[in-house]
Amino acid sequence: xxxxxxxxxxxxxxxxxxxxxxxxxxxxxxxxxxxxxxxxxxxxxxxxxxxxxxxxxxxxxxxxxxxxxxxxxxxxxxxxxxxxxxxxxxxxxxxxxxxxxxxxxxxxxxxxxxxxxxxxxxxxxxxxxxxxxxxxxxxxxxxxxxxxxxxxxxxxxxxxxxxxxxxxxxxxxxxxxxxxxxxxxxxxxxx
Amino acid sequence: xxxxxxxxxxxxxxxxxxxxxxxxxxxxxxxxxxxxxxxxxxxxxxxxxxxxxxxxxxxxxxxxxxxxxxxxxxxxxxxxxxxxxxxxxxxxxxxxxxxxxxxxxxxxxxxxxxxxxxxxxxxxxxxxxxxxxxxxxxxxxxxxxxxxxxxxxxxxxxxxxxxxxxxxxxxxxxxxxxxxxxxxxxxxxxxxxxxxxxxxxxxxxxxxxxxxxxxxxxxxxxxxxxxxxxxxxxxxxxxxxxxxxxxxxxxxxxxxxxxxxxxxxxxxxxxxxxxxxxxxxxxxxxxxxxxxxxxxxxxxxxxxxxxxxxxxxxxxxxxxxxxxxxxxxxxxxxxxxxxxxxxxxxxxxxxxxxxxxxxxxxxx
Numbered sequence: 001x002x003x004x005x006x007x008x009x010x011x012x013x014x015x016x017x018x019x020x021x022x023x024x025x026x027x028x029x030x031x032x033x034x035x036x037x038x039x040x041x042x043x044x045x046x047x048x049x050x051x052x053x054x055x056x057x058x059x060x061x062x063x064x065x066x067x068x069x070x071x072x073x074x075x076x077x078x079x080x081x082x083x084x085x086x087x088x089x090x091x092x093x094x095x096x097x098x099x100x101x102x103x104x105x106x107x108x109x110x111x112x113x114x115x116x117x118x119x120x121x122x123x124x125x126x127x128x129x130x131x132x133x134x135x136x137x138x139x140x141x142x143x144x145x146x147x148x149x150x151x152x153x154x155x156x157x158x159x160x161x162x163x164x165x166x167x168x169x170x171x172x173x174x175x176x177x178x179x180x181x182x183x184x185x186x187x188x189x190x191x
Numbered sequence: 192x193x194x195x196x197x198x199x200x201x202x203x204x205x206x207x208x209x210x211x212x213x214x215x216x217x218x219x220x221x222x223x224x225x226x227x228x229x230x231x232x233x234x235x236x237x238x239x240x241x242x243x244x245x246x247x248x249x250x251x252x253x254x255x256x257x258x259x260x261x262x263x264x265x266x267x268x269x270x271x272x273x274x275x276x277x278x279x280x281x282x283x284x285x286x287x288x289x290x291x292x293x294x295x296x297x298x299x300x301x302x303x304x305x306x307x308x309x310x311x312x313x314x315x316x317x318x319x320x321x322x323x324x325x326x327x328x329x330x331x332x333x334x335x336x337x338x339x340x341x342x343x344x345x346x347x348x349x350x351x352x353x354x355x356x357x358x359x360x361x362x363x364x365x366x367x368x369x370x371x372x373x374x375x376x377x378x379x380x381x382x383x384x385x386x387x388x389x390x391x392x393x394x395x396x397x398x399x400x401x402x403x404x405x406x407x408x409x410x411x412x413x414x415x416x417x418x419x420x421x422x423x424x425x426x427x428x429x430x431x432x433x434x435x436x437x438x439x440x441x442x443x444x445x446x447x448x449x450x451x452x453x454x455x456x457x458x459x460x461x462x463x464x465x466x467x468x469x470x471x472x473x474x475x476x477x478x479x480x481x482x483x484x485x486x487x488x489x490x491x492x493x494x495x496x497x498x499x500x501x502x503x504x505x506x507x508x509x510x511x512x513x514x515x516x517x518x519x520x521x522x523x524x525x526x527x528x529x530x531x532x533x534x535x536x537x538x539x540x541x542x543x544x545x546x547x548x549x550x551x552x553x554x555x
Contacts, residue, residue: 002546002550003545003546003547003549003550004543004546004547004550006546007539007542007543007545007546007547008543010538010539010542011539011542011543014221014535014538014539015535015539018221018225018531018532018535021225021228022228025225025228025229025232026232029232029233029236032236033236036236036237036238036249039246039248039249040238043246046246134243134244135243135244138240138241138243138244139244139246142238142239142240142244145238145239146238149235149236149238153236
């Protein structure tokens with residue numbers, strides 16, 4: 001083989017090697033992204049479960065003294081009962097939002113009961129649930145960011161080619177669907 | 192008979208050498224660019240976790256370096272840092288072919304964001320640090336400004352006491368003296384040019400770290416993981432070996448670490464638990480006991496709770512410590528990839544020129 005032919009072969013081989021490297025690296029990166037999304041979701045699930053386990057303790061601790069605030073306690077209990085780890089992610093997002101809202105209402109009511117607020121076990125439970133709420137918010141942000149990166153990666157070249165071959169589809173965000181996230185009716189009933 | 196023209200032959204040799212160098216340089220850029228592409232994907236595809244909500248497993252943390260128990264003193268500029276790579280080359284001067292020297296060290300540190308701090312164990316990490324010092328000796332052999340070669344120990348406590356800080360400020364080093372300098376500075380006794388390069392990560396630098404977070408209790412070797420060493424093998428340097436043999440013969444160098452360091456040579460004495468009981472010298476003056484505040488401060492600094500998450504390298508997830516924010520790191524690695532593509536073009540063009548030169552396309 002003549003030197004110019006060898007040089008041409010070298011050029012073709014180098015271009016193919018670079019293209020193959022880019023495709024393989026992109027494939028590995030997208031597979032890693034899918035794993036990260038699964039892990040991020042599992043990390044949210046752990047904290048949702050911890051909150052689910054702590055809420056009965058909080059309700060039991062405040063029930064005795066909150067004689068006139070049964071509605072708030074009922075809201076928290078119902079929200080907790082709606083938790084289902086096997087539900088679709090948007091449904092779990094709705095349940096989580098409702099639970100967070102009910103817990104915030106309960107904490108606001110507890111502020112009105114100085115005797116209750118000063119109890120050590122109530123303070124501890126409140127601090128623990130606030131910690132879990134903050135962790136859910138952080139991990140939700142992380143999960144959604146990871147989903148965003150994945151959905152973007154499989155929508156761009158070369159990920160879009162790999163996605164069409166391998167049947168990868170977009171993942172769902174941990175967020176309420178627009179219909180579920182509609183503002184609650186806060187009117188006083190008069191129209 | 193074909194007449195011989197020395198000028199044509201010389202120019203062809205020059206083309207062959209230049210095109211061969213172009214192929215090698217281009218391939219080097221390609222390799223560097225592909226590594227940059229992979230790093231850019233790794234950093235860009237991992238979301239930043241806040242330290243307070245970080246979970247065990249692969250994480251990306253972005254924050255500011257805080258010193259832990261110790262900081263390093265960099266080799267060429269004597270600057271407190273947590274990582275440095277220093278090299279002394281011959282600056283292209285072929286008259287001193289054996290003078291190249293490189294040293295790489297890192298020490299454990301903490302990274303802080305707005306939610307907390309996390310301990311980083313750097314052994315086995317790939318570090319992307321900025322070049323902080325790059326200069327050469329002058330034509331007259333004068334050393335560059337800013338070269339302040341370390342003359343003391345390579346580590347210091349992270350919190351320097353007031354008296355030491357004042358003493359350091361008031362000490363004037365005479366750059367002409369060479370007494371007490373490290374052995375590797377035998378380089379200075381050689382004639383010819385030297386090129387100095389130092390990359391560093393310093394306390395206060397913004398860094399992006401991608402690695403595996405794990406509970407401190409799961410770290411196999413905390414003391415070993417806290418230090419990273421690399422670079423040239425100091426013992427293999429003939430000049431250093433000769434200096435050490437000389438010191439050993441003079442009785443100023445102990446053969447045994449126990450003899451040199453005493454109780455401090457016991458494994459685990461600094462971090463973790465000693466593997467043997469220390470030997471107490473009854474004639475030694477006992478140190479005064481620490482106050483409660485000092486003891487509490489020391490405990491906060493040195494004690495790591497077993498359940499605390501730390502960042503360390505593992506076989507599955509390598510540890511990457513890169514200078515700058517995630518956006519800056521990704522931008523830098525993407526630029527390397529683009530340079531790699533140009534390198535591919537350079538290699539192909541050089542290969543074609545080389546092929547035509549060899550086949551007689553030029554000057555035939």
